[in-house]
Amino acid sequence: MNKDFLRYQAQTTPHPLGLEVESAKGSYIFTTDGKKHLDFVAGVSACSLGHCHPKVVKAIKEQAEKYLHVMVYGEYAQQPAVELTRLLAEQFPKPLEKTYLTNSGTEAIEGALKLARRYTGRAEIIAAHQAYHGNTMGSLSLMDYEERQKPFRPLLGGISFIQFNEEKDLEKITEKTAAVILESIQGGAGFILPKNNYLKKIKQRCEEVGALLILDEIQPGFGRTGKLFGFQNFDMVPDIVALGKGMGGGMPIGAFSASAKMMDSLSDNPKMGHITTFGGNPVIAASALATLKEITSSDLMSESLEKEKLFRKLLVHPLISEVRGMGLMLAIITLSEEIANQLILKCKEKNLILFWLLFEKKAVRITPPLTISEEEIKEGCGIIIDVLEDIIKKQEAVN
Ligand SMILES: Cc1ncc(COP(=O)(O)O)c(C=O)c1O
Secondary structure, eight states: OHHHHHHHSOOOOSSOOOOOEEEEEBTEEEETTSOEEEESSHHHHTOTTOBTOHHHHHHHHHHHHHOSOOSSTTTSOOHHHHHHHHHHHHHSOTTOOEEEEESSHHHHHHHHHHHHHHHHOOOEEEEETTOOOOSSHHHHHTOOOHHHHGGGOSOOSSEEEEOTTOGGGGGGOOTTEEEEEEESSBTTTTSBOOOTTHHHHHHHHHHHHTOEEEEEOTTTTTTTTSSSSGGGGTTOOOSEEEEEGGGGSSSOOEEEEEOHHHHHGGGSSSSSSSOOSSTTOHHHHHHHHHHHHHHHHSSHHHHHHHHHHHHHHHOOOTTEEEEEEETTEEEEEESOHHHHHHHHHHHHHTTEEOEEOSSOTTEEEEOOOTTOOHHHHHHHHHHHHHHHHHHHHHHHHHO
16 A cells, blocks of 8 residues: 555655554554554644544444434534534633634634634734644744745745743734734644743733734644643633534534634625535534544543643653643653654554654653553563663664
């Protein structure tokens, strides 16, 4: 399969991991060579309930038997999307209430940017250095990374950057700012938490100058940090929230949510201020609804903080300088890029799936399904420590 995968499926990664997937269940992916791989990545934070959670699969099957796509976004009332958005409204702090369902995270960001410009009548957007919000033109414009932006210019105008957690930069938010967009916890930059009430201070500054705060919850969202949304750990409420990844239970989805007053501005001047064919798709929404119900009715959120403690207890080694992040959004920070690369590739050989972060090259991602068991955590961390020991031994042999 790999030969055809490389030949016919467009590639943008020079060295894909290339596991040939046969099936997946719970915390494991099974490959065509008969191997069983423990998954510490969960499709990059997407498979919150593990692979093929029975309630998610049941919801998808039942909906698929009833109807698939019937109409473009927002014309017909379809029960899965209606119930999903209603349950989200029940979970959100006020005034967040209305949700627009998209097909991916990056589309949620595009919608949030449009909403901010439309509602404020202002053009300027402020993003953070080392942020990642997706790869369509608007989201790419928010990524202050010369190598990645240059070949695709001109991008969106009116965008400037601040340093995450840098309070001095608050003064760059002015009466001209439509919105500040930040990840609640910076992902690609190395799972960096906001500190000293940073998000609260940003929100206050936005209020002073009439700007909006958009928080990208696409990675921390849906229970990974012990709360349904990451920002709920930081005692503040943003104006617009972008959602995705773990929301779908393994299906492609995104969403942006705001107050009813704000969101209603997209239905006027122009009418249909944001449209999409497949947003709110009934099968996808059924999967997201089953996922949301399971996360909010079980102990998975609080357990993720207990599981974090176990990871931190087990991941102690001279080649690890720090374990960063929160809940089940963790990154091992190794002593060098080379060690991080070796760790990921050697663990792959030992059937443990790990992955890189976009900007922090010394980091190794640990974002398992929320459903991962203690035994599986111990099994995977054991492999990581064994591999790090091998790396040390090899280094000593060379020296
Ligand atoms: C924080 C964040 N925002 C946005 C996105 C884009 O989401 P998608 O890949 O679904 O377009 C990602 C994806 O990795 C992300 O991590």
